[in-house]
Amino acid sequence: MTETTADFHPLSAAAQPIFDTVRSLNPNEPEFHQAVHEVLHSIGPVLERHPKYIENGILERLVEPERQIIFRVPWIDDSGRLRVNRGYRVQYNSALGPYKGGLRFHPSVNISIIKFLGFEQIFKNALTGQGIGGGKGGSNFDPHGKSEAEVMRFCQSFMNELYRHIGEHTDVPAGDIGVGGREIGYMFGMYRKITNRHESGILTGKGIGWGGAQVRTEATGYGAVFFVQSMLAVHGQTLEGKRVAVSGSGNVAIYAIEKAQQLGARAITASDSSGYIVDDAGIDLGLLRQIKEVERGRIVEYANRRPGARFVEGGNVWEVPVDIAVPSATQNELNLDSARMLIANGVRAVAEGANMPSTPEAVGAFQDSDVLFAPGKAANAGGVGTSALEMSQNASRQRWNFDHSEQKLRDIMTDIHDASFRAAERYGTPGDYVAGANIAGFERVADAMLAQGVI
Numbered sequence: 001m002t003e004t005t006a007d008f009h010p011l012s013a014a015a016q017p018i019f020d021t022v023r024s025l026n027p028n029e030p031e032f033h034q035a036v037h038e039v040l041h042s043i044g045p046v047l048e049r050h051p052k053y054i055e056n057g058i059l060e061r062l063v064e065p066e067r068q069i070i071f072r073v074p075w076i077d078d079s080g081r082l083r084v085n086r087g088y089r090v091q092y093n094s095a096l097g098p099y100k101g102g103l104r105f106h107p108s109v110n111i112s113i114i115k116f117l118g119f120e121q122i123f124k125n126a127l128t129g130q131g132i133g134g135g136k137g138g139s140n141f142d143p144h145g146k147s148e149a150e151v152m153r154f155c156q157s158f159m160n161e162l163y164r165h166i167g168e169h170t171d172v173p174a175g176d177i178g179v180g181g182r183e184i185g186y187m188f189g190m191y192r193k194i195t196n197r198h199e200s201g202i203l204t205g206k207g208i209g210w211g212g213a214q215v216r217t218e219a220t221g222y223g224a225v226f227f228v229q230s231m232l233a234v235h236g237q238t239l240e241g242k243r244v245a246v247s248g249s250g251n252v253a254i255y256a257i258e259k260a261q262q263l264g265a266r267a268i269t270a271s272d273s274s275g276y277i278v279d280d281a282g283i284d285l286g287l288l289r290q291i292k293e294v295e296r297g298r299i300v301e302y303a304n305r306r307p308g309a310r311f312v313e314g315g316n317v318w319e320v321p322v323d324i325a326v327p328s329a330t331q332n333e334l335n336l337d338s339a340r341m342l343i344a345n346g347v348r349a350v351a352e353g354a355n356m357p358s359t360p361e362a363v364g365a366f367q368d369s370d371v372l373f374a375p376g377k378a379a380n381a382g383g384v385g386t387s388a389l390e391m392s393q394n395a396s397r398q399r400w401n402f403d404h405s406e407q408k409l410r411d412i413m414t415d416i417h418d419a420s421f422r423a424a425e426r427y428g429t430p431g432d433y434v435a436g437a438n439i440a441g442f443e444r445v446a447d448a449m450l451a452q453g454v455i
C-alpha cells in the first residue's frame, strides 16, 4: 500500500508533531498512520476549543498502546510438519473499561494492521456508550484451505499463550476476519482446560448454548444497515426499493444483506478475494449462507448455482450501479476510482461495515459530492456494542431473547448516529459523520483519561 495520508489533510499545529512522532517511532506501518491521521485531523477543532487536552498530554498518551504482546504460535499440520505463526494482542486503552476488540486470522496480519484496528477500536467502543476499552489481536495464520483439525490445533496453541493476558476485567477478545463461532469455540475450550475455570466473560461471540448472546452474530451487519436507515431518515428517505451493493461474503456482509432485504431494499452483490457476484433479482441469502457458512466455499459457486446471477473474476464490485454501498470486506478496498464510479452511478449513502475500507481520498470524494458517508467506527460499532451486551448477560447470568436483543442493538445504533450527528454540528461541520464520530468518541475517552490522572 502506498502511503498517501501524510499530505492529504493538513493537521493543526498541535497535532502535527504528534503525528510526526507516531511515524518516526512506528516506521513502515501505513495502515496505523492512516488511522491516527484521520482522528488527529478530525479533532483539530476540539483541541483548539479545549486546550486542556494538549496541556495534559492526552494525544501523546492516546497514540501509544498501553501494552503490545507479540508471541510465537507453533502447531502441527495434518502431515505432521511443525508450523509457526506470529500472534498479537495490542491492549490499547483501558480508560473506559477492559480492553475489547476482535482477533483477526489472515495472512496479511502484521503489527500495523493490529495497531490501526486497536486504535480505531478505542473510539468505536467509546461511541457505544458502554464500559469497554480498546484492543485488538490476531495472527498471520490463514484459515483458508486448512482442515478442521488444523484450525483447532492452531486455535489451541494461540490460546495457550493468550490466556495469560485476558480476563473478564482485563481484556475480552472477540472475532474478526477469519475468526467466527468455530474459532471462538476452540479458543474458549482451550482456555477452560488450561485454567480449569468456565469463565464466560473472557471471550464474546460464543455459541448461544454456552454463554453466547442472541444477535451477536448478526449485530455488525444489522447495525450498519440500521445506521444507513438513520442517515436516510434525516433526509426523509427510507431503504424501501433501494439497490444495495455489499462487498465481502463473511459475517458482516451476510447480515448486512439480510437486514437490508428485511427493510425493503434489494441487495444485489457479494464478493470475496477472488471476485464478485451480481444478482439483480436480489441475493438468495439461503444459498449464500450455505456456500459461505456451511461449505466454506468460494463466491463463484453462487453464480454457478443461481440462474440469472453472474460472477466477475477479479472484478471491482463498486462498478455496479447502486443507491447504497456497504463495504464489508477489508481495509482500503474502496479507492478514489471506485468512489468516483459509485458517485457517477448516483450512490446516495455509503456505510462502512468493514474497518477503514475506504481510502482517505475516497472518503473525501464522497463528502465533496454530498454522499451520506458513515465511517466504520460508527457504522460497524453494533458488533462490539452487542458484545458488551453479551458481557453483561454473562456477568448477571441472564439470557435475553432475540427481539429484545435486536431492539437493544437498534437503540445503540440510533444513539451512535445521533451522537455523531450532534458532535459534527457542535463543531461546525454538519453532516460530517467522520468528524462527528471521531469527536464524540475522543471526548469520552479523553475526559476519562483526564479524570484518572497521568498513568
Ligand code: NDP
Binding pocket: 175, 176, 177, 178, 179, 180, 220, 248, 249, 250, 251, 252, 253, 271, 272, 273, 274, 328, 329, 330, 331, 353, 354, 355, 380, 381, 383, 384
Ligand atoms: P469474515 O472473515 O467473516 O469475512 C471477510 C470477508 O472479506 C470474506 O468474504 C473475505 O474473502 C473478504 N476479504 C477479507 N480480506 C480480503 C482481502 N484482502 N481482499 C478481498 N476480500 C477480502 O470477516 P468479517 O465479516 O467478520 O469482517 C469483515 C470486516 O468487518 C473486517 O474489516 C472487520 O474488521 C470488520 N468488522 C467485523 C466485525 C465483526 O463483528 N465480525 C465487527 C466490526 C468490524 P476471502 O474469504 O476470499 O478472504
